[in-house]
Amino acid sequence: MKRTLGQAGGKFTGLAVVLMLAAVLFFPGIGCERLKAEKLKEAAGQNQRLVPDLRSTNDYFQRREKLLKTIPVQGFFSAPRLNASETNVDRLMDQVRSLETSNFNRLGQFPPAQMFFHVRPAIEGSRLFPIFQRLPKGGLLHVHESSSGRSDFVITNIARRADCYIGWSTQPGGPRRGRLKFTNAPPADDGGLNGYFPFSILEARLRSQGVVLTDELRHLYMLDETDLQEDKVWAAFGTWWSLLPDLMRHRPVLRDFLRDAFQTFHEDGISHVELRVMVPVATMFDYHAGGLVNFSERETLQEYLAARDFICARFNPHFSIRLVLCGLRGHTNSDAATVLGKVREYGNYFPGEHLIAGCDFVGNEDGGRPTLAEVPAIRAATAQAGAPIQFYFHAGESARPGNDNLVDAVLLETKRIGHGFNLFRLPALEPLIRTNRIALEICPISNQLLRLSPDLRTHPAAGYIHRGLPCVLGSDDPAIFGNTGLSYDFWEAYYAWGLDLRMLKQFAESSLTFSALEPDEKSAALARWHNQWDAWVRWVETQSF
Numbered sequence: 001m002k003r004t005l006g007q008a009g010g011k012f013t014g015l016a017v018v019l020m021l022a023a024v025l026f027f028p029g030i031g032c033e034r035l036k037a038e039k040l041k042e043a044a045g046q047n048q049r050l051v052p053d054l055r056s057t058n059d060y061f062q063r064r065e066k067l068l069k070t071i072p073v074q075g076f077f078s079a080p081r082l083n084a085s086e087t088n089v090d091r092l093m094d095q096v097r098s099l100e101t102s103n104f105n106r107l108g109q110f111p112p113a114q115m116f117f118h119v120r121p122a123i124e125g126s127r128l129f130p131i132f133q134r135l136p137k138g139g140l141l142h143v144h145e146s147s148s149g150r151s152d153f154v155i156t157n158i159a160r161r162a163d164c165y166i167g168w169s170t171q172p173g174g175p176r177r178g179r180l181k182f183t184n185a186p187p188a189d190d191g192g193l194n195g196y197f198p199f200s201i202l203e204a205r206l207r208s209q210g211v212v213l214t215d216e217l218r219h220l221y222m223l224d225e226t227d228l229q230e231d232k233v234w235a236a237f238g239t240w241w242s243l244l245p246d247l248m249r250h251r252p253v254l255r256d257f258l259r260d261a262f263q264t265f266h267e268d269g270i271s272h273v274e275l276r277v278m279v280p281v282a283t284m285f286d287y288h289a290g291g292l293v294n295f296s297e298r299e300t301l302q303e304y305l306a307a308r309d310f311i312c313a314r315f316n317p318h319f320s321i322r323l324v325l326c327g328l329r330g331h332t333n334s335d336a337a338t339v340l341g342k343v344r345e346y347g348n349y350f351p352g353e354h355l356i357a358g359c360d361f362v363g364n365e366d367g368g369r370p371t372l373a374e375v376p377a378i379r380a381a382t383a384q385a386g387a388p389i390q391f392y393f394h395a396g397e398s399a400r401p402g403n404d405n406l407v408d409a410v411l412l413e414t415k416r417i418g419h420g421f422n423l424f425r426l427p428a429l430e431p432l433i434r435t436n437r438i439a440l441e442i443c444p445i446s447n448q449l450l451r452l453s454p455d456l457r458t459h460p461a462a463g464y465i466h467r468g469l470p471c472v473l474g475s476d477d478p479a480i481f482g483n484t485g486l487s488y489d490f491w492e493a494y495y496a497w498g499l500d501l502r503m504l505k506q507f508a509e510s511s512l513t514f515s516a517l518e519p520d521e522k523s524a525a526l527a528r529w530h531n532q533w534d535a536w537v538r539w540v541e542t543q544s545f
């Protein structure tokens with residue numbers, strides 16, 4: 001059938017050319033007609049080049065090859081060229097991936113197609129996982145402060161502090177179960193399981209009933225198979241806050257939590273972190289000589305700098321941080337005027353540190369206040385005197401039709417976009433995002449656990465990368481996801497989207513290029529990162545796979 005149509009098409013083309021030539025000869029004055037004729041001729045030629053002659057096997061495969069070459073990875077991700085060593089590493093990694101993917105598929109257990117909490121051990125068992133752990137990742141640009149650390153650290157360290165008491169009740173699902181309370185006055189003990197207890201006492205009483213406290217706390221703090229619906233996952237974020245209300249308020253706890261989080265990032269090859277922090281920031285408390293002491297918002301922000309200095313002094317003198325201040329969509333204290341006011345106020349606290357990068361609004365986009373509702377207040381605030389405020393909007397963290405927060409994020413000239421998952425519904429924005437160099441902060445594991453893309457192979461970022469949209473990888477809420485650093489997200493993206501080393505390199509490099517670092521800091525960080533990358537490539541080449 002196709003051959004017949006092709007022949008008919010050929011006849012039609014021949015006839016059309018004769019008619020057009022006749023038209024040009026007999027009506028030479030009709031310039032636009034001539035132009036049209038040339039266009040038709042050109043189109044006919046192109047069509048001829050694309051449509052294979054099905055009678056010839058060679059012709060089909062030659063044209064197929066030609067077609068594939070006309071759709072290369074565009075612009076952004078095709079930029080980095082690989083040297084001989086990198087090409088070798090690219091080949092080695094691809095070979096391991098192919099082998100492991102075949103094995104996973106044979107068993108019907110390809111990890112990116114399953115929920116992260118089920119496949120974490122399988123990822124850790126991959127021969128490429130240690131390679132990803134050592135990969136210099138540059139910056140982590142999308143992570144939230146209270147869930148930036150490790151739940152395991154909360155369970156093994158914070159929950160065992162002498163001033164920490166763990167809430168429990170005999171009522172399954174009671175709101176007190178797993179709640180941590182920090183006090184210098186031991187709560188009353190009923191001798192049973194209702195109330196607040198030191199870790200060791202609660203652990204012993206539960207053990208006598210065959211219950212393991214650490215398993216219970218893991219279940220309460222982290223997502224698992226009981227959180228299977230999208231709304232339940234959003235509820236889990238609220239549960240985290242309600243069970244750990246003083247995590248970011250009790251000064252020694254905040255200090256330990258941040259230091260552990262930053263050290264975990266450093267050990268995962270991350271040298272720069274931009275944390276989303278809720279405003280107004282939590283005011284801390286502590287106990288001195290038996291009395292309660294309260295601290296200011298400025299002192300809370302100082303703790304972030306102190307945690308950075310802790311890492312700089314011990315592990316990496318160039319470790320850097322920035323904070324993106326966030327309002328909670330629709331929350332009383334989170335209107336744009338308050339959030340923008342705090343951006344200006346906090347920005348003046350530590351001159352020379354450039355600690356505050358800008359602002360954002362977070363929360364469930366499908367159930368919360370849209371970005372559009374904040375536009376009048378944003379316009380009013382930005383019209384005021386003072387340094388311009390930069391935006392880093394969460395937008396498009398949704399798979400549902402009708403969410404157009406991305407439109408407002410682009411119109412408000414956001415520097416980066418948190419997620420941008422539903423950009424596939426708004427293709428008209430793609431040229432603007434590309435031209436204005438707005439990076440999408442892609443968080444694969446987060447998007448999977450929120451059920452935006454339960455099978456990561458169908459995540460739209462695979463297409464965004466091939467269409468040359470600037471992208472970086474983020475971990476979002478690693479404590480709640482049972483994730484740490486960025487290695488798991490890199491591994492999932494590499495296996496699910498068929499990335500190559502050029503793309504991995506671009507992801508890492510872009511995380512510094514699109515960071516909020518000052519220009520001189522950025523070029524120094526990029527120079528250091530290039531050296532680390534070259535060292536990593538040399539190291540991978542020495543590994544036996």
Ligand SMILES: [Zn+2]
Pocket residue numbers: 142144362394418476
């Ligand atoms: Zn986020």
